[in-house]
Amino acid sequence: MSRKNAEPLWKGSFVLLISIVILVGAIQTARAAEITTAALDSDTYIAGQTGYISTSVYNDKNENISVTELSATVDYYYADGTVYMQKFFTNDTLPVKILPGQTETFMIPISLPTNIAPGFIDLNIEARTDLYIDVLDRWMTSDKPTYKTALYVESPYKQSYEDSQKQLLNTQQMLEKEKIDRQNLGYTVVVLTITTLAFVGLAAFLLFTLRKPRPIAQPQ
Numbered sequence: 718m719s720r721k722n723a724e725p726l727w728k729g730s731f732v733l734l735i736s737i738v739i740l741v742g743a744i745q746t747a748r749a750a751e752i753t754t755a756a757l758d759s760d761t762y763i764a765g766q767t768g769y770i771s772t773s774v775y776n777d778k779n780e781n782i783s784v785t786e787l788s789a790t791v792d793y794y795y796a797d798g799t800v801y802m803q804k805f806f807t808n809d810t811l812p813v814k815i816l817p818g819q820t821e822t823f824m825i826p827i828s829l830p831t832n833i834a835p836g837f838i839d840l841n842i843e844a845r846t847d848l849y850i851d852v853l854d855r856w857m858t859s860d861k862p863t864y865k866t867a868l869y870v871e872s873p874y875k876q877s878y879e880d881s882q883k884q885l886l887n888t889q890q891m892l893e894k895e896k897i898d899r900q901n902l903g904y905t906v907v908v909l910t911i912t913t914l915a916f917v918g919l920a921a922f923l924l925f926t927l928r929k930p931r932p933i934a935q936p937q
Contacts, residue, residue: 752864765831786845835872
């Protein structure tokens with residue numbers, strides 16, 4: 718092969734190689750999905766409580782994507798100060814395909830330890846997705862969108878304090894009700910006593926009036 722014919726072939730191969738590299742790089746760095754929301758089912762939690770995170774994944778590409786994994790990583794602090802990391806996974810059956818411009822919502826169940834320390838806990842939610850490449854007619858690994866949020870664990874002492882305050886309030890309400898009932902009973906007794914005395918006085922007056930001797934008529 719002449720040098721003149723080899724040069725276009727070499728240039729064509731080089732251009733093809735550069736195109737493949739650019740295509741692969743674009744596929745690897747393409748942002749195919751976005752976690753738009755991650756909402757907890759409660760504003761506050763207590764130690765040992767279970768719940769879930771409602772997570773929405775949006776497909777912002779023109780091709781189909783597939784969610785292959787969805788998880789929430791939690792860094793705990795136990796009551797003794799020990800740090801412990803736990804990873805919760807969605808209970809939805811994966812993979813789930815999401816069409817372009819569409820959103821799918823997933824549930825990630827969580828379960829808090831009974832000896833967890835109170836306070837705010839960071840949640841790092843991550844999705845793993847595949848992107849369907851039409852020109853290659855195959856699925857390829859795409860980006861890993863993340864979302865950060867936090868949950869709040871109440872102190873067990875606060876819960877005990879609130880329970881004791883509620884019990885104290887109930888006791889005070891019962892005592893107040895008993896006091897009002899006693900007052901009402903006293904008013905009733907006074908009214909009955911006054912009514913009874915009035916009837917007795919009226920009866921005595923009538924009896925005295927009826928038994929008063931009448932003058933005997935004198936013969937004409």
